Amino acid sequence: MSFPVASAHRSGEETLIARYFKPLATDPSAFDLADDAAILRAVGEDAVAATDVVVTTDAVVEGVHFLAHDPPDTIARKALRVNLSDLAAKGAAPAGFVLTLALRDAGEVWLEPFALALGEDAKAFGCPPAGKMVRRSGAKPGDRLVVTGTIGDAALGLDILKGGPLATALVDDATGKEMLIARYRVPQPRNALATAVCDHASAAMDVSDGLAGDLAKLCAASGVSAAIDLSSIPVSTTGRKLLASGAVSIEAIISGGDDYEILCAISDDCYERFAHEAMQAGIAVATIGTVIAGTASPRFIDVQGRELSLQRRSYSHF
Amino acid sequence: MSFPVASAHRSGEETLIARYFKPLATDPSAFDLADDAAILRAVGEDAVAATDVVVTTDAVVEGVHFLAHDPPDTIARKALRVNLSDLAAKGAAPAGFVLTLALRDAGEVWLEPFALALGEDAKAFGCPPAGKMVRRSGAKPGDRLVVTGTIGDAALGLDILKGGPLATALVDDATGKEMLIARYRVPQPRNALATAVCDHASAAMDVSDGLAGDLAKLCAASGVSAAIDLSSIPVSTTGRKLLASGAVSIEAIISGGDDYEILCAISDDCYERFAHEAMQAGIAVATIGTVIAGTASPRFIDVQGRELSLQRRSYSHF
Numbered sequence: 001m002s003f004p005v006a007s008a009h010r011s012g013e014e015t016l017i018a019r020y021f022k023p024l025a026t027d028p029s030a031f032d033l034a035d036d037a038a039i040l041r042a043v044g045e046d047a048v049a050a051t052d053v054v055v056t057t058d059a060v061v062e063g064v065h066f067l068a069h070d071p072p073d074t075i076a077r078k079a080l081r082v083n084l085s086d087l088a089a090k091g092a093a094p095a096g097f098v099l100t101l102a103l104r105d106a107g108e109v110w111l112e113p114f115a116l117a118l119g120e121d122a123k124a125f126g127c128p129p130a131g132k133m134v135r136r137s138g139a140k141p142g143d144r145l146v147v148t149g150t151i152g153d154a155a156l157g158l159d160i161l162k163g164g165p166l167a168t169a170l171v172d173d174a175t176g177k178e179m180l181i182a183r184y185r186v187p188q189p190r191n192a193l194a195t196a197v198c199d200h201a202s203a204a205m206d207v208s209d210g211l212a213g214d215l216a217k218l219c220a221a222s223g224v225s226a227a228i229d230l231s232s233i234p235v236s237t238t239g240r241k242l243l244a245s246g247a248v249s250i251e252a253i254i255s256g257g258d259d260y261e262i263l264c265a266i267s268d269d270c271y272e273r274f275a276h277e278a279m280q281a282g283i284a285v286a287t288i289g290t291v292i293a294g295t296a297s298p299r300f301i302d303v304q305g306r307e308l309s310l311q312r313r314s315y316s317h318f
Numbered sequence: 319m320s321f322p323v324a325s326a327h328r329s330g331e332e333t334l335i336a337r338y339f340k341p342l343a344t345d346p347s348a349f350d351l352a353d354d355a356a357i358l359r360a361v362g363e364d365a366v367a368a369t370d371v372v373v374t375t376d377a378v379v380e381g382v383h384f385l386a387h388d389p390p391d392t393i394a395r396k397a398l399r400v401n402l403s404d405l406a407a408k409g410a411a412p413a414g415f416v417l418t419l420a421l422r423d424a425g426e427v428w429l430e431p432f433a434l435a436l437g438e439d440a441k442a443f444g445c446p447p448a449g450k451m452v453r454r455s456g457a458k459p460g461d462r463l464v465v466t467g468t469i470g471d472a473a474l475g476l477d478i479l480k481g482g483p484l485a486t487a488l489v490d491d492a493t494g495k496e497m498l499i500a501r502y503r504v505p506q507p508r509n510a511l512a513t514a515v516c517d518h519a520s521a522a523m524d525v526s527d528g529l530a531g532d533l534a535k536l537c538a539a540s541g542v543s544a545a546i547d548l549s550s551i552p553v554s555t556t557g558r559k560l561l562a563s564g565a566v567s568i569e570a571i572i573s574g575g576d577d578y579e580i581l582c583a584i585s586d587d588c589y590e591r592f593a594h595e596a597m598q599a600g601i602a603v604a605t606i607g608t609v610i611a612g613t614a615s616p617r618f619i620d621v622q623g624r625e626l627s628l629q630r631r632s633y634s635h636f
Contacts (some may be wrong), residue, residue, distance in 0.1 A: 059418040081578065088511075208403065
C-alpha cells in the first residue's frame with residue numbers, strides 16, 4: 001500500500017496550524033486550535049446557553065480526498081459526510097449546511113448527480129441546506145434605495161492590475177491608482193452599520209457582483225422594480241476624473257464587481273434615523289433611487305432623463 | 319475596461335444555484351437560496367429565539383477574487399472582509415470565523431504575512447477565530463478507548479482505486495473490493511451516536527487521518543498516553559483476509575486515512591450505558607485499549623506482547 005503523502009507523527013497540516021494560525025486564537029473562548037470543530041455563540045448570548053452552535057468546515061479536495069474520476073454523486077456524499085462525522089464526534093446534531101463549490105469546469109452531466117446525491121444525503125442525515133435569510137426580500141414601492149461608500153473603484157483597480165487601459169489614463173496619478181488597487185485588494189466591509197441595517201432596512205445585501213446586477217437580485221427577491229438616478233450614484237474623486245475624461249463609462253462603474261458596499265431599501269419613515277446612525281458610524285450613505293412596483297428590470301436614468309441600456313449587469317464568477 | 323467573465327442579467331452562478339441547488343432547499347426554514355447568508359438555529363432551540371446565528375461562506379479563489387501575484391496579506395484581509403461584508407448587509411455582528419485553506423504550495427514567505435494580516439483584521443473587526451471545542455481534551459488515565467465500526471477499509475479502497483497491489487490480491491473478490499471502495503468514497507458518519515458521545519465520552523474525535531495519528535492527537539490534547547491492544551482493533555472481514563494473507567500490514571490499517579469512525583475515551587462508570595445506547599443506535603463499538611498517564615506516544619501492543627514500531631502514524635493532507 002502507498003499513501004500520497006506520509007509523515008512521521010506530526011503532519012504538515014498540524015505543523016502549519018500550530019505555527020501560523022494558533023497564535024491568532026487569542027480570544028479567551030478559543031482554547032486552542034487542536035480540534036476539528038468550533039463553538040460559535042451568538043453575540044450577546046448568555047455564557048451558559050443551553051445550546052451551543054457547533055461549526056465545522058472540512059474541505060474536500062480533488063487528489064486529496066477524492067480522485068479526479070470518482071463519480072460526482074459519491075463526491076457530494078463524501079463532502080457532506082466528512083463534516084457530519086466531525087459533528088457526530090462532538091456529540092452535536094446537524095442543524096444545516098452551507099456549500100461552497102469551486103469548479104474548474106462542470107456541466108450538467110456532473111452537476112446533476114452531484115446535487116441529487118447531496119439532497120438525498122441531506123435528507124437522510126436530517127441536515128437541510130441552511131434556511132436562507134429573507135432580509136433581501138422586504139423592499140416595498142416607495143422605499144429609498146441607499147448605498148454606502150463609493151461604487152466602481154474595485155473594478156477600476158482590477159483593470160489597472162491586469163494592465164488595462166486605465167493604467168495609462170492614470171499614469172500621473174499614483175495616489176489615485178493606489179487607492180483603486182487597494183479597493184480591489186482590501187475591501188472595507190461596513191460592519192459598523194450592521195445594527196442600523198438590522199433596525200431600519202426593509203431589504204439589504206452587499207454589492208459584490210456589481211451594483212446593477214445586485215440591485216436586480218434584490219428587486220427580484222422582493223418582487224419589485226426600481227428607478228435609479230445615475231447622477232446620484234456615489235463615485236470616488238478618481239472615478240469621477242476617469243468618467244469625465246471618457247476613460248471609463250458609467251456602465252463599467254455600475255457593473256463592476258468587488259465593491260463590498262451595502263445596498264439597502266429603507267422606507268421614508270425610517271430614513272432619518274438610519275442616516276443619523278450612519279453618520280455616527282462614520283459611514284457615508286447616498287440615496288440613489290426609489291423602489292417602484294412591477295417586475296421589470298431596474299431602470300438607470302441619466303441627467304437628461306434618458307434610460308441607460310445595459311449590455312451586462314453583473315460580474316460573474318462562472 | 320474588461321471583465322474576466324461577463325454575462326447579461328443572470329450570471330452563470332445564479333443559474334447554477336437555481337437549477338441544481340434550489341430544489342434541495344426543501345426544509346420549511348429554507349425560504350429560498352436567493353441570499354448570501356443563512357440562519358442556523360441550534361437544534362431544539364425555540365423558534366422565537368432572541369438571537370439567530372447567521373452563517374456566511376464566500377470562497378475567495380485565485381484568478382476570480384484575487385490575482386496570483388497579489389500580496390498574501392491583502393488576500394487574507396479580502397477573504398475575511400468579503401464575508402464580514404455579507405454579515406454587515408444582514409445586520410449581523412461577527413461572532414467568529416473558521417478558515418479553510420487549499421494551497422497548491424505555500425512556504426513561510428507566503429504563510430507568515432497571510433496569517434499575520436488575518437489576525438490583525440480579525441482583531442480589528444472583532445471577529446476572533448472561533449473558540450475550539452475542548453471535548454477532545456478530557457481523556458483520563460483508566461478511561462477505555464473505544465472506536466466505532468471498522469478501521470482501515472477506506473485506505474485499502476483508495477489503494478485499489480489507484481491500481482495498487484490490493485487489486486490483484488482481491489482479484490476473485492469483487493464484493494470485498496466494492497465494499498472497500500465504497501468505504502473510501504462514501505463514509506458512514508456516526509451521527510446516530512452523537513447524543514451518547516455527548517453524554518458519556520470524556521474525549522472524542524473522528525478518525526479521519528488514521529487511527530494511530532488521530533489517537534496521538536487526542537492523547538496530546540488531554541495530556542495523557544495510551545496502550546492499544548492491536549488484536550482488539552475492529553477490522554472488516556475483507557481487511558482480515560488481506561492481513562492474514564500478508565497483502566496488508568497492521569501498520570497500513572492503523573495509519574490509513576478516511577475512516578470517519580469515532581474514537582472516544584469513556585470512563586468505566588459510563589461505559590455500560592454508552593455501549594447500550596450504541597447498540598440501540600445499531601452502531602458497533604469496540605474497546606481497543608486504555609488511557610494511561612504520561613506524555614509518551616500511544617503504544618500499540620500485539621498478541622505476543624510486543625510493541626509495534628510505527629514508521630508513520632497518520633495520513634497527511636500537506
